[in-house]
Amino acid sequence: MKLKTKTQPKSDVKKIAIILRQSDERKSNRVLEILQHVYAPKGYELELTIETGSRAQAYQKGLNKTSADIRFFIDDSISNLDEDVFINLARHFESVPNLGLIGLIGSEIPVNGDIRNAQSIYGNYSMEDGEDIYSVPTFNPVFEQKVQAVDGAFIGIRGDVDVHFDESIGDFFVGASICCRVAKEGFLTVVPMQNEPLAMFDSPSVYMEFEEESTDQYKPATPEFDSYDRQLQKFKSAYELNYLPLVSILIPAYNQPEFFREALNSAVKQDYPNIEILIGDDSDGDEIQKISDQFSRSYRNIKYENHGGSLGINGLNNMQSLLKNSRGEFVQFLLHDDLIYPTKISRMMSYFQRDLNNEIAFVTSSRDNIDADGNSTGKPRSPFVPAGDEIHSSKLIGKKLMTWGSNFIGELTTVLIRKNDLWQEKLNEHRVGYFFGMQDRSMWDVSTFLELGQKNPNVIFIRECLSAYRSHEHQNISDPQMRVTLVLDWLSLICLSYGNRIYLETAEEFKIALEDYLFTVRYTLLPDVEELEKNPTSEYIRYKKIQSAFDRNDRLTVISEILDYIKDKTIDPEASKDLSPLGRIFS
Numbered sequence: 001m002k003l004k005t006k007t008q009p010k011s012d013v014k015k016i017a018i019i020l021r022q023s024d025e026r027k028s029n030r031v032l033e034i035l036q037h038v039y040a041p042k043g044y045e046l047e048l049t050i051e052t053g054s055r056a057q058a059y060q061k062g063l064n065k066t067s068a069d070i071r072f073f074i075d076d077s078i079s080n081l082d083e084d085v086f087i088n089l090a091r092h093f094e095s096v097p098n099l100g101l102i103g104l105i106g107s108e109i110p111v112n113g114d115i116r117n118a119q120s121i122y123g124n125y126s127m128e129d130g131e132d133i134y135s136v137p138t139f140n141p142v143f144e145q146k147v148q149a150v151d152g153a154f155i156g157i158r159g160d161v162d163v164h165f166d167e168s169i170g171d172f173f174v175g176a177s178i179c180c181r182v183a184k185e186g187f188l189t190v191v192p193m194q195n196e197p198l199a200m201f202d203s204p205s206v207y208m209e210f211e212e213e214s215t216d217q218y219k220p221a222t223p224e225f226d227s228y229d230r231q232l233q234k235f236k237s238a239y240e241l242n243y244l245p246l247v248s249i250l251i252p253a254y255n256q257p258e259f260f261r262e263a264l265n266s267a268v269k270q271d272y273p274n275i276e277i278l279i280g281d282d283s284d285g286d287e288i289q290k291i292s293d294q295f296s297r298s299y300r301n302i303k304y305e306n307h308g309g310s311l312g313i314n315g316l317n318n319m320q321s322l323l324k325n326s327r328g329e330f331v332q333f334l335l336h337d338d339l340i341y342p343t344k345i346s347r348m349m350s351y352f353q354r355d356l357n358n359e360i361a362f363v364t365s366s367r368d369n370i371d372a373d374g375n376s377t378g379k380p381r382s383p384f385v386p387a388g389d390e391i392h393s394s395k396l397i398g399k400k401l402m403t404w405g406s407n408f409i410g411e412l413t414t415v416l417i418r419k420n421d422l423w424q425e426k427l428n429e430h431r432v433g434y435f436f437g438m439q440d441r442s443m444w445d446v447s448t449f450l451e452l453g454q455k456n457p458n459v460i461f462i463r464e465c466l467s468a469y470r471s472h473e474h475q476n477i478s479d480p481q482m483r484v485t486l487v488l489d490w491l492s493l494i495c496l497s498y499g500n501r502i503y504l505e506t507a508e509e510f511k512i513a514l515e516d517y518l519f520t521v522r523y524t525l526l527p528d529v530e531e532l533e534k535n536p537t538s539e540y541i542r543y544k545k546i547q548s549a550f551d552r553n554d555r556l557t558v559i560s561e562i563l564d565y566i567k568d569k570t571i572d573p574e575a576s577k578d579l580s581p582l583g584r585i586f587s
Helices: 025-035 056-063 085-097 171-184 227-243 257-268 285-298 313-325 346-351 392-402 442-451 480-499 505-525 538-551 554-570 582-584
Strands: 014-022 044-051 070-074 079-080 099-103 105-107 126-129 132-133 145-146 154-158 188-192 197-199 247-253 277-280 300-307 330-333 360-370 390-393 458-470
Touching: 014 025, 025 044, 025 079, 025 392, 044 056, 044 085, 044 227, 056 070, 056 171, 070 085, 070 458, 085 099, 085 154, 085 188, 099 171, 105 188, 126 480, 154 171, 171 227, 247 313, 247 346, 257 277, 257 285, 277 285, 277 313, 285 300, 285 390, 300 313, 330 346, 346 360, 360 442, 390 392, 392 442, 392 458, 392 480, 392 505, 480 505, 480 538, 480 554, 480 582, 505 538, 505 582, 538 554, 554 582
Parallel strands: 014 044, 014 070, 099 188, 126 197, 247 277, 247 330, 277 300, 360 458
Antiparallel strands: 070 154, 079 197, 099 154, 126 132, 145 188, 390 458
């Protein structure tokens, strides 16, 4: 059956196939009448196929019969169509080369797979029920919106996308499952802008509240019909590893096997199913390897690297090696003396799953403070505890980090990060602890947060404690030299922030951040580093010069020493601007 076109060229005609799933002859005849008033895009010819069975069965039978350039799969629950619907949607396929699938309503796929609970729903699904019209509450895209799942009542697929419909899943998840297959082929799924609905339906969407017993249009032509919950379990079982991104848990280990065992055990207990665990061993013994081998016999997602001793820079090179070798779209650092709680990754990934526009810099949470024996110290690990799960501006978070002079976000164990956001173009590699060309050696966390905050506008804070920071006498921060390096690195971040007008944008903010930090650390962080006087390092000598100049109000020397330190530690000189004018603020 050929349908009309507004302007039909005489040669080189492309084809659009319309596969109509017939569940009821009366309803399918209504759709055929509607299609008589729908136009084909310029340069295309419309062809129609009618198939029976479940949605997946009907769609697959029609798919097997066509080689059209674009295929539309529609359910006979359609009660009306915009006359230019195919013209509108074909325009999207022509303008986006990697676009594989279009739906009229779509969303993220939540971590638990239940698309009825999706939070970021885009598009338009309007249902006519007599004289009343019901619509799913959605966001309207600006032109088009990338999604992970669509409703199966109306689907458009490009002809060069090699997919098939999974008949074992059930009608509720036809849209979600085919989206997973399209994504696996490397194509996008989108929902177009619809100021007015491009289609109307007489049955509820999977995104609507409905009574399963009354949804006859979902029932396949089989003796037994699976409930929504049964179909959900089938969908999760078949596609969970497709719609849930791989998360890499990276454990840089150095001796302390009793702590490492607890950390690794907390990693394998995560309830998020798509995880790889990478262990980098900088130890001078074989205890970490023995523990790793023991766990590997029960958990096949563990990969162990033996570095034959320390790679250097206080474990930073170990972490960089793990980051380089990780395959995950997201990374969860786990310092070997810390713990992550079982729901940490799933709770945090629930936010990344709905982040369809990639606007989240990172997700963090409250965390516990435990002692060497794993007992709570009773002391809050952060001065900031959100009232609930909260969204904050990355720039405001960065400003507070610099002006408070305190890491209230958490250590790297506390956060979850999208790996690609750690990519440094000039260095051609992913980097942690890197900010405006400088690789710090003590505060990999703060510098990483500041770097990420430039790339994405939002930070998610979860109120629930999802990890634990272990305080003990052998951690790096107990080393006086490490504390001196930490102070110099933090002062460098303050200067880099203002010098590049990010986070600290005014001279007054810069002055307050610099002076408050120098005043605070004199009495809190560095009261017991005098032992370095016996064998002073270059960093300690520089710190003493800075503090002495600060005490006598010689701010120019303070700035000069910090800038010299930055110059010594910058690994990409072009990435940092000339910061010498900073001293003029105090002249």
